[in-house]
Amino acid sequence: MIETKPQKVYSFNGLGIAPRILEILTELGYLTPTPIQWQSIPASLAGKDLVGIAQTGTGKTLAFSIPMIQLLAVRKGRGLVVLPTRELALQVDEHLKIIGGKIGLRTAVLIGGEPIGKQLNALKRKPHIIIATPGRLVDHAQRRTVNLMDVKILILDEADMMLDMGFLPQIKEILKLVPKQRQTMLFSATMPNQIIKIASEYMALPTRIEVAPSGTAAENVEQEIIVIDRESKFGYLKRILAETKGSVLIFARTKHSVKKLAQKIGQAGFSAAEIHSNRSLGQRRMALNGFKLGQYRILVATDIAARGIDVKEIELVINYDLPEKSGDYVHRIGRTGRAGKSGKAISFVLPGQLKNVREIERLISKTLKINKIAPDHNASRESIDIAGQRRGARTNFSRKFKSFDKNKKRFVGDSFNKSRGPRNQRRSYNYAPRPMTDKEKFRRSMLRGRM
Incomplete structure (x- = not known):
């Protein structure tokens, strides 16, 4: 790959962007390009294949949207943007419409969870750009409802996330369906071996641009680790939410x-929405739009939304549970402190998870501020643990007996174990046989006489 050196450019004027698009950018308030934008736009406008490595929140969408819109205005053919999630597809479509809508740009979004008929109608209007998730795009190709042989510009956005989600077979299928003579731009937060292999096999001497490489957390995000036990987590969360006035x-x-x-959170009196894979596309869209518009001050999400949420001015990100992968920590906290503004990220960590914190510190090359919260003994024993299971007061009673005397009709030398917790902490109570009454002695003698 050809390495590029950054050039000092402080506005969009010197990047080769068409005057009409510059006017639109000015109207929208885009005055200063981000590093990934001012490094990648000139190479993209020159028709070069490109590999852009940058974290979320660095302006990648605009970095490929501007060149694609400008090039398609003078070229025959269409553009294709492939992304991992529905939310990302809808947000890219929104960005493209804001910029290209004023010059007659038409788009079609092909994602799961939406009726095929609606997407077929969008394809009949001959869109200039198709935005799609891998699975639904391959589905359309198999149905022969979309023809990719006229694709001149291919964008693979969040490529590492697509690989993590298991879309490598679909990506390879898509690369076979598009023409070999095309311009390809690949954007990723990390550069695993599989992406290097894709770049070498399916791209023509791509220019590599790296901005904020893997493990680079936003400098303007204040990060804090809270060491806390499970039972105290929700109580402390309520305290933080009450003290925070902005979006969380x-x-x-x-x-x-x-x-x-x-x-x-809703039962505690806060307005909250949720986004996860069990929610329908309509429900996820309503939750995200409600969060953007201020209808919900709090949004609770899984990692599927970490790179799919583009909401301005999120004041606080809370990791109620640490992510499974250290790299996802960077993507999560990247939702705040965007566009040069400051933000804050708080992570709840169980006492036994400090080794995970060390892994994160090694990744981001930074020592994190750690505060320990004393256990709340008044907290309810019933809480949501890190695996999403209920954990409450648990009492387990078990009896173990040495022997049973048939003649005495009772247990002899019994050992009663009342247990709660590890076996070595169980309390044992040993009972000696009580003296027999005269009635019991008479009954025993009668039984022996029969024998």
């Missing part, structure tokens, strides 16, 4: 824990 994005590990946590 909360991440939990599983869809089950997201649902339960959103319910508990």
Whole structure:
């Protein structure tokens, strides 16, 4: 790959962008390009294949949207944008319409969860750009409802996330369906071996541009680690939510824990919405739009939304559960502190998870501020743990007996174990046989006489 050196450019004027698009950018308030934009736009406008490595919130969408709109205005053919999630597809479509809608740009969104008929109608209007998730795009190709042989510009956005979600077979199928003579731009937060292989096999001497490489967290995000036990987590969360006036994005590990946590937050008197894979596309869209418009101050989400939420001015990100992968920590906190503004990220960590914190620190090359919260002994024993399961007071009674005397009709030398917790902490109570009454002695003698 050809390495590029950044050039000092402080506005969009020197990047080769068409005057009409510059006017639109000025009207929309885009005056200063981000590093990924001012490094990638000139190479893209020159028709070069490009690999852009940058974290979320660095302006990648605009970096490929501007060149694609400008090039398609003078070229025959269409553009194709492939992304991992529905939310990302809808947001890219929104960006393209804002910029290209004023010059007659038509788009079609092909994603799961929407009726095929609606998408067929959009394809009949001969869109200039198709935005699609891999699975639904391959589905259309198999139905022969879309022809990709006229694709001149291909964008693979959030490529590493698509690989993590298991879309590699679909990506390879799409690369076979598009013409070999095309311009390809690949954007990713990380550069695993599979992406290097895709770039070498399916791209023509791509220019590599790296801005904020893997593990780079936003400098203007204040990060804090809270070491806390499970039973105290929700009580401390309520305290933080009461003290925070702006919008809050909360991440939990599983869809089950997201649902339960959103319910508990609502019951505590806060307005909250939830996004996870069990929600329909309409429900996810309503939740995200409600969060953007201020209808919901709090949004609870799984990692599927970490790179799919583009909401301005999120004041606080809370990791109620630590992510499974350290790299996802960077994507999560990247939802705040965007566009040069400051933000804050708080992560709840169980006492036994400090090794995970060390992994995150090694990844971001930064020592995190750690505060320990004393256990809340008044907290309810019933809470949502890191796996999304209920954990409450548990009492387990078990009896173990040494022997049973048939003649005495009772247990002899019995050992009663009342257990709660590890076996070595169980309390044992040993009972000696009580003296027999005269009636019991007479009954025993009668039984022996019969024998």
